[in-house]
Amino acid sequence: MTLFTALVDDAGLFPPTSLHMSEALARNRRGVEEDVEVLTHRFLCPASRLDRLRAEDWQPRRIGLIKDTPELPPFDDLPVDFVEARLPAERTVEDVARELDLPSGIRLFVEVPPGKFVPDVPAGVGLKIRCGGEAADAFPPVEQVAAFIRFCAENDIPFKATAGLHHAVRHFDPTLGVDRYGFLNLVLAVCEAVAGRDPAPVLRSTDVGQLVQLARNVPEETAKRARHLLVSYGSCSTGTPVDDLRALGLIEEEA
Known part of the structure; x- marks a missing residue:
């Protein structure tokens, strides 16, 4: 189903799962070997942990590099296809793109606060939105997320999402x-x-x-356009999204 193909990036290194590198890579490898279509098989790795990744026997087929260091270390020996960076205060998306100056073929996604107006996004650069975190105040209001989605749709800006999207359907978390x-x-x-x-x-x-019925009734052209915009989202679990979609009957059970 177009809506859910190559939707989920592997964020196993990040909270709340926070797997060790070897465990996270082993899980990523299983997803590749099982050829789970919902997964992108893109392994999200902080720039600060690239040396630890290089020390492992098995390497992912693609890597999303998360900029958590002042400068990006060399990575031309690795299959990096995405770089994700936060937007510093008083800087623009264009500033970030110019300063990083990524090689051709590597896509940049700049994380912006959901409520921040982003007037000018350079061609070829995407945005990123954080939908939650480890505290209640990390979850942006619906109005801000909706405004962000509308902005990206109206301006044809691809985006990624991260954090808080643990299950398919919106639900109350009593802990937070x-x-x-x-x-x-x-x-x-x-x-x-x-x-x-x-x-x-x-x-x-x-x-x-209602949500399941809506998903089943999305026209194919709308689905293609929507997934052009929503490139993928990072999940600390690569099993839960697949299990949820199977339970809802939106993807087929394994044979």
Whole structure:
């Protein structure tokens, strides 16, 4: 199904899973060997841990490099296809793109605060939105996420998402006392924006049956356009998204 093919990046090194490098790579390898279509098989790795990754016997087929160091270390020996960097205060996306000056073929995604207006995004550069975290105040309001999606749809800006998207459908987390976004809600919200509708109601929905029906009724062209915009999202679990989609009947069970 177009909506869910190559949707999930592997963020096993990051909280709350926080796997050791060897464990995270072993899990990534299993996903590659099992050829799970929902997974991108892109391994998200902080720049500060590249040497540790190089020391392992097995290397991922593709790497999303997370800039957590003042300068990016050399990485031309690794299959890096994405670089993700945060937008510093008082800087523009164009500033970040110019300063990093990435080689051709490597895509840059700049993480911006959900409520921050980003007037000028250079061609070929994508954005990134954080949908949650380890504290309640890390979860942005629906209105901010909806505005971000509309902005990307109206300006044809691809984006990635990260954090908080643990399950398919929006649900209440009693530990944090907050509603967690669902990745199915997010995908369908992008479809709504593509169709010229407000994405906010779908982002808020906890109606599983309605969301499943919406997903099944998305026209193929809308799905393609939506996934052009929503490139992927990072998940600390690579099993839960697949299990959720199978349980909802949106992808086929393994033979």
